[in-house]
Amino acid sequence: ANPNKTTKVALLLSGSIADGGWGQLAHEGIVALQSTPGFQAVFTENIGQAEIPQATRGYADDGYDLIIGHGYEYGSALLEIAPEYPDTKFFVSSFLPEPSVPSNIQYADLAYYDASYCAGALAALISEKRAAVGFVGGGDNPTQQRMLRAFVAGAERTVPGIKAAGIITGEYGNAARGRQAAATLIGNGADVIWHAANETGIGALQAAAAANVKALGCYADQTAIAPAVVGTSLRIELGEMVKTIAKSVADGSFGGGGEWHPAVDVIWSPVAGAAGDHNPKIISADAWQQFRAIWADVASGKLKVAGILDA
Amino acid sequence: MAAPWLHMRGIVKRFPGVLANDDAHLAVRRGEIHALLGENGAGKSTLMQILYGLYQADAGEITLDGQPLTVGSPADAMAHGIGMVHQEFMLVRLFTVAENVALADRQSRTLDLAAVAARITEVSQQYGLQIDPQARIEQLPIGVQQRVEIVKLLCRDARILILDEPTAVLTAGEKDRLFAVLRRLASDGCAIIIVTHKLHEILEIAERVTVMRAGKTVGCVPTAGSSEAALARLMVGRDVTFTAPRPVQTPGPVVLQVEDLSTTDERGQQALRQAGFCLRAGEILGIAGVDGNGQSELAEALVGARPSSGSVRLHGREMRGLDTASRRALGMAYIPADRRRAGAVMELSVRENALLGMQNLLSHLAGLWRDEARISAHAQRLVETFGVRTASLSFPAGKLSGGNLQKLILGRELMLKPQLLVVEQPTRGLDVGAIEVVWQALLAERQKGTAIVLVSAELDEILTLSDRVAVLYGGRIAGLFDNDGSAALRESIGLCMAGVGASASQADAAANQAALPEQECHAAH
Amino acid sequence: MDSLSILDAAFLSTWLAAAIRLAGPVLLAALGEVFAERSGVLNIGIEGLLLIGALAAYLACGLSGSSWLGVFAAIVSGWLASLLLSWLYVTVQASQVVVGIVFNLLALGACSLVFRTTGEVTGGQSVAMFPALQIPGLSELPWVGPALFGQPVLLYVTLLLVLVASMVLQRSRFGLSLRAVGENPRAADAAGISVKRMRHAGVWISGGAAGMAGAYLMLCEVGVYRDSIVSGQGFIALAIVILGRWTPWKVMLAALVFGLADALQLSLQLLGWGLPPQLLLALPYALTLLAISGMFGGKSVQPAALLMPHQR
Amino acid sequence: MLRIEKRLAPASSKTAIAGAAALAVIAALLVCAVLFALQGANPLQAYASLFSGGFGDWRGIGYTLNKAAPLALIALGTIVAWRCGFAYLGFEGCFVIGAAAATAVALAVVPDRWLAGVPFAVFLPICIAAAMLAGALWAASTGWLRARFGGSEVLMSLMGNYIALLLVQYLVSGPMRAPGGLPQSARIPQETWLPLVIEGTRAHAGIGLALLAALLVWVLLRKTPLGYEMVVAGLNPLAARNSGIAVGRRVLQASLLAGALAALAGLVQVLGVQYRLLDGMSGGIGFIGIVVALLARLHPLWVLPVALLYGGMSVGADSMQRATGVPTSITFILQALTVLFVLASPWLLRYRVVWQSPRAAAGRPLGERNG
Numbered sequence A: 001a002n003p004n005k006t007t008k009v010a011l012l013l014s015g016s017i018a019d020g021g022w023g024q025l026a027h028e029g030i031v032a033l034q035s036t037p038g039f040q041a042v043f044t045e046n047i048g049q050a051e052i053p054q055a056t057r058g059y060a061d062d063g064y065d066l067i068i069g070h071g072y073e074y075g076s077a078l079l080e081i082a083p084e085y086p087d088t089k090f091f092v093s094s095f096l097p098e099p100s101v102p103s104n105i106q107y108a109d110l111a112y113y114d115a116s117y118c119a120g121a122l123a124a125l126i127s128e129k130r131a132a133v134g135f136v137g138g139g140d141n142p143t144q145q146r147m148l149r150a151f152v153a154g155a156e157r158t159v160p161g162i163k164a165a166g167i168i169t170g171e172y173g174n175a176a177r178g179r180q181a182a183a184t185l186i187g188n189g190a191d192v193i194w195h196a197a198n199e200t201g202i203g204a205l206q207a208a209a210a211a212n213v214k215a216l217g218c219y220a221d222q223t224a225i226a227p228a229v230v231g232t233s234l235r236i237e238l239g240e241m242v243k244t245i246a247k248s249v250a251d252g253s254f255g256g257g258g259e260w261h262p263a264v265d266v267i268w269s270p271v272a273g274a275a276g277d278h279n280p281k282i283i284s285a286d287a288w289q290q291f292r293a294i295w296a297d298v299a300s301g302k303l304k305v306a307g308i309l310d311a
Numbered sequence B: 001m002a003a004p005w006l007h008m009r010g011i012v013k014r015f016p017g018v019l020a021n022d023d024a025h026l027a028v029r030r031g032e033i034h035a036l037l038g039e040n041g042a043g044k045s046t047l048m049q050i051l052y053g054l055y056q057a058d059a060g061e062i063t064l065d066g067q068p069l070t071v072g073s074p075a076d077a078m079a080h081g082i083g084m085v086h087q088e089f090m091l092v093r094l095f096t097v098a099e100n101v102a103l104a105d106r107q108s109r110t111l112d113l114a115a116v117a118a119r120i121t122e123v124s125q126q127y128g129l130q131i132d133p134q135a136r137i138e139q140l141p142i143g144v145q146q147r148v149e150i151v152k153l154l155c156r157d158a159r160i161l162i163l164d165e166p167t168a169v170l171t172a173g174e175k176d177r178l179f180a181v182l183r184r185l186a187s188d189g190c191a192i193i194i195v196t197h198k199l200h201e202i203l204e205i206a207e208r209v210t211v212m213r214a215g216k217t218v219g220c221v222p223t224a225g226s227s228e229a230a231l232a233r234l235m236v237g238r239d240v241t242f243t244a245p246r247p248v249q250t251p252g253p254v255v256l257q258v259e260d261l262s263t264t265d266e267r268g269q270q271a272l273r274q275a276g277f278c279l280r281a282g283e284i285l286g287i288a289g290v291d292g293n294g295q296s297e298l299a300e301a302l303v304g305a306r307p308s309s310g311s312v313r314l315h316g317r318e319m320r321g322l323d324t325a326s327r328r329a330l331g332m333a334y335i336p337a338d339r340r341r342a343g344a345v346m347e348l349s350v351r352e353n354a355l356l357g358m359q360n361l362l363s364h365l366a367g368l369w370r371d372e373a374r375i376s377a378h379a380q381r382l383v384e385t386f387g388v389r390t391a392s393l394s395f396p397a398g399k400l401s402g403g404n405l406q407k408l409i410l411g412r413e414l415m416l417k418p419q420l421l422v423v424e425q426p427t428r429g430l431d432v433g434a435i436e437v438v439w440q441a442l443l444a445e446r447q448k449g450t451a452i453v454l455v456s457a458e459l460d461e462i463l464t465l466s467d468r469v470a471v472l473y474g475g476r477i478a479g480l481f482d483n484d485g486s487a488a489l490r491e492s493i494g495l496c497m498a499g500v501g502a503s504a505s506q507a508d509a510a511a512n513q514a515a516l517p518e519q520e521c522h523a524a525h
Numbered sequence C: 001m002d003s004l005s006i007l008d009a010a011f012l013s014t015w016l017a018a019a020i021r022l023a024g025p026v027l028l029a030a031l032g033e034v035f036a037e038r039s040g041v042l043n044i045g046i047e048g049l050l051l052i053g054a055l056a057a058y059l060a061c062g063l064s065g066s067s068w069l070g071v072f073a074a075i076v077s078g079w080l081a082s083l084l085l086s087w088l089y090v091t092v093q094a095s096q097v098v099v100g101i102v103f104n105l106l107a108l109g110a111c112s113l114v115f116r117t118t119g120e121v122t123g124g125q126s127v128a129m130f131p132a133l134q135i136p137g138l139s140e141l142p143w144v145g146p147a148l149f150g151q152p153v154l155l156y157v158t159l160l161l162v163l164v165a166s167m168v169l170q171r172s173r174f175g176l177s178l179r180a181v182g183e184n185p186r187a188a189d190a191a192g193i194s195v196k197r198m199r200h201a202g203v204w205i206s207g208g209a210a211g212m213a214g215a216y217l218m219l220c221e222v223g224v225y226r227d228s229i230v231s232g233q234g235f236i237a238l239a240i241v242i243l244g245r246w247t248p249w250k251v252m253l254a255a256l257v258f259g260l261a262d263a264l265q266l267s268l269q270l271l272g273w274g275l276p277p278q279l280l281l282a283l284p285y286a287l288t289l290l291a292i293s294g295m296f297g298g299k300s301v302q303p304a305a306l307l308m309p310h311q312r
Numbered sequence D: 001m002l003r004i005e006k007r008l009a010p011a012s013s014k015t016a017i018a019g020a021a022a023l024a025v026i027a028a029l030l031v032c033a034v035l036f037a038l039q040g041a042n043p044l045q046a047y048a049s050l051f052s053g054g055f056g057d058w059r060g061i062g063y064t065l066n067k068a069a070p071l072a073l074i075a076l077g078t079i080v081a082w083r084c085g086f087a088y089l090g091f092e093g094c095f096v097i098g099a100a101a102a103t104a105v106a107l108a109v110v111p112d113r114w115l116a117g118v119p120f121a122v123f124l125p126i127c128i129a130a131a132m133l134a135g136a137l138w139a140a141s142t143g144w145l146r147a148r149f150g151g152s153e154v155l156m157s158l159m160g161n162y163i164a165l166l167l168v169q170y171l172v173s174g175p176m177r178a179p180g181g182l183p184q185s186a187r188i189p190q191e192t193w194l195p196l197v198i199e200g201t202r203a204h205a206g207i208g209l210a211l212l213a214a215l216l217v218w219v220l221l222r223k224t225p226l227g228y229e230m231v232v233a234g235l236n237p238l239a240a241r242n243s244g245i246a247v248g249r250r251v252l253q254a255s256l257l258a259g260a261l262a263a264l265a266g267l268v269q270v271l272g273v274q275y276r277l278l279d280g281m282s283g284g285i286g287f288i289g290i291v292v293a294l295l296a297r298l299h300p301l302w303v304l305p306v307a308l309l310y311g312g313m314s315v316g317a318d319s320m321q322r323a324t325g326v327p328t329s330i331t332f333i334l335q336a337l338t339v340l341f342v343l344a345s346p347w348l349l350r351y352r353v354v355w356q357s358p359r360a361a362a363g364r365p366l367g368e369r370n371g
Ligand SMILES: Nc1ncnc2c1ncn2[C@@H]1O[C@H](COP(=O)(O)OP(=O)(O)OP(=O)(O)O)[C@@H](O)[C@H]1O
Pocket: B015, B016, B018, B019, B020, B038, B039, B040, B041, B042, B043, B044, B045, B046, B047, B399, B400, B401, B402, B403, B429, C312
């Protein structure tokens, strides 16, 4: 790679960079790149489904080196466009859509199921009544469905006898509906709530706060939204992802033609604001220790979540 | 002579391209019934709407009791005791009478419908108007709706009442009742300004009449000692004939046979019950009756604009199941009562309106492509033949005066060379000059052998034009008369319309006639 | 525990509670819309007004710490925004449908920009929200207790407003004039009522109410601002007005129908029947469509002059 | 001194209308220039890229054409419906229904399916017919309900949109979902894609369909008795009925055609841009199409330039955002303000600015004002 060349990176988002989660975290990576020598980084947010091809080609035609489509929405659109621009690298932060893809496009398996399994386990461990824990999902897609199953497996295998249930709301951006979904779960006996639903999830946390049941955040550090009930948040390191991929393009190590598989402890990390990685008032030391063990097992591959789910 | 109470001086009002009022004057005294007369488009309504604050004059002044008056809005007008009954009633159809009256009542800030209802009862008893304050407007006949309008004004203590063509939609009886109320009001010190085209009514009710022509006031004369002819001359600037001679002619073969025709109105009420009659070529059948007794429904049922049961045969051919388009194709034509809303398309030009109903005839390729040349030629011929006064063929029909619009519609239908013409209220709201033109046209059509069903609320019109008269009462044909022009006939028709004169024998005769087979139709003459 | 059975008291009462909570803000917005539509203006812009109200409530409450101040700010900003709308609807007489659609886009852009530039005034924390008000005694009732008597104070305010709206529309001079303007503007004009003034007022009321509904959403449900927060609830409010036939208390029932369908869609997932969620989500819209099709009579319930500009 | 006074009647010359619209656009640009400056971007540079993005080169023109095609088709549907007095707002629904039908037919052009191996020239008419039929039936169901029971089509069609969107959402997450499954259908085979029409751009043949449709709609409304009947039925249904026009039938026909045109827009989007059916692919285009129709004053031939301008503006907005990096919200604001101001511009036509010497003003008689 030529050290004097600037690498031009563009991030495409279907939602907003101020969503306090999925979009905002990736945007943080762009901001970091903007102050990194050798990189020029830009983004476009709020791209409607129908506008994706045009926005992508716009950047490709403008000579960008790396175009990141952030989310499942980009999976197929970028796959179709990539062959037209062999000199541009494409990255999509969602699963590989077909077994073989062009060598200038890379997909990512961001260890959602591993994280969900661990979240389920932690939820079960901190449940006081040990009766039920609940999950609130976003868009009605297979990833969310499978995350729900991983959450259920994590909870029910870790604390036998506990019941885990979930509601897929169908939307990522509808906080009011997220709130009612969580309230429904709580009303039916759940005393710990986790979500994977972006803005919809904010409502889920508010429901937990209102009912005074424990909750776990997702994607970002969501302690501030409901400090009294959020024990920890599983933050997804999307900023790191953006930086990592951009650097791989800059130094020529971009691994196109397949899927990127970071381990769960690389791409996810438990955070709880000023309290560090968890809030001891909500998560007992014992529970935290057990969770850490599971977390390590999943990260090391000793515990294979995919195997459990496919069984 | 007492100084005028209300005085409008030098009123000028311009509309885009039209000088509607040009130095118009009006002086009204306390306790006076004052008529305002003028051709269609002379500017009467405009002048009244200025007085009522709906329009602002461009120049001129209004004084009340010698004090200058500015009327910026109807609310201003009402505050000064000026009230108006519009040609088109300004009532909210879904509201009750009390709600409608309360609507315009600016006096109290709160809404007390019970008090309003009490006031309505009080006022209506005082003036002999019968109104149920709780009735919904949409359930009331036209005549009662007008009473509501008047009660509305009286409840607000209006001292100056403007009535724009109040009798256009009323029957003789309703008119008499209205006039009684107006006289009563005048004797109580109100001033009443009445706009009307009916000269005999002016002579009957008004003390003085102000005549307008082309926006200007051409004079103000006392009615005492005046005559219809004199008024007409003043208004039109020439002599006008008031009767149209109906030449004697033997009717031709039967064109229309109606049996057992029944239909319902908008609200699903039975509006026409088993009507039956037949009609010959070159014959005019007048349909008389108090408004709302099924006349419109009859006309619409005949032309297929309203679903009906029973039989309508045109030249022996059953029309049941045919829509208006097919019936028109077979020789029917129709002129509805409300020309602006039901007879023409206001936004389109004279030319496009002339095309209405002929769009498939004036075309190439059997209705696939418009034939612009023939369309223009047709419109030109129509305008010339019927003397429609229009700036050009591309002039919007909505801006034609009532008379000219009526000529356009009449001409359009007649140029279809129909075998049967169904025409409703052909001269409603028209000035005497225009009436003359329309009557002549209808009689000429009769002479050509067209069968005509003429629905009119004007008994004079019916007696002038019709060969036979059918009276509708409560949706039934209550009487069927040959028009011999006798005074006795007028009387029996009047009684029949009121639902009392229909002696058993006449009703039976009507019913029998309804069922008459073709040969007996012949025998009837 | 094996509590997830449809006849279970917990299932029913959580379903009802969720339904009422979902219904609350849309009911409030719909109440305002009733006034706009009764005056003859179809205000499709309430989606945007809701968003403006939500942002105003967030900023005001976040900066001052007072929830009630948030409500006040939301009402005022909803009203201010409706000044632009009513100017376009009533004074300019531009197509109401198009103005409403485009206004929603404008509101989204403007709110997003304001939020971006003012930033997270709360440092990512929720603003002070209204707690659920447990009405002593009643909220412990089985089945319906928590749903009906354990809701945030704004719900009770909204229910009160249903009553007020009913009274104003049916019993006051203002309501009579407003309805007259929506039924027959020419008659109202001739009666000395300023058609434009009444229509401005109708739109303003819907602006204030939608703003307050945004505050409801923000201060009772969500607590933090995001651009997506309203996500179509303004349009649901429109549907509710129609289903409720422009009558406040019927609108209240219609809001409940929508809330019940939406909440049922969430609850049923717990039963694992695998029904497509779209089916239930479409149900209230289909109901509304049938209700206004005229198939079941009453075709004239719509204000006769809805969408019709008035000119003398 | 300069005075603003109300005109007797709004100015109605073409120059006045165009001038007011131009003023409105300039006003919107000025307002947003302030926003750009506040965000630290150079407004001039922003507007330069706004223009050059949509019209500056062939590539941009290609995108603009692709944007304009479906917009124009929906706008034409709006015109047919609205001119016939059918104030339909359900184009969002027709669009996705048409897209779904087109996708279903295109997905049949694979081995073992019923259209296996048909050439494009055979496929396209079948696909167009299927999509248009689906959209026509969808819109006509509302038309039928109105004609039969008298419900308001404005409100019914708003509700219908949700049902159509949820129906398509169900299709892409259920029966039509591609294996492996995001909420989207499988990609349609390359043989079914609309051909590109300008070398080196993405412009596809959809714009040709839009052009053809505009001409046909114009001919229908201006040159045929049928169109005359539709317009009359729209302007005055009562008079139309009395003069023998079958109003209900015309409304039904207009709704069929309107739905078909909007569905064609959905087809164009699938066969020309997306190559598959997606959840949320309409993204409000059904409403923007109505906006375009109204800006074109419901005239079929004006639709094309207005759609091109609107399309160019949104393409330009993208490249402006790329060039300046300002938040997209500003481009939303710019688009919305432009449309709102243009909609409001007829208001300017009611006034005029007059020069008048102060003496003359004082000497004017009282009451001699324009009303
Ligand atoms: N709103 C308006 N816009 C433009 N021109 C108008 C308007 N109202 C009335 N005019 C014109 O002003 C003139 C006077 O109309 P006006 O209604 O006062 O006549 P009128 O005497 O009441 O007629 P009629 O006997 O038919 O009722 C007409 O030539 C008409 O064309």
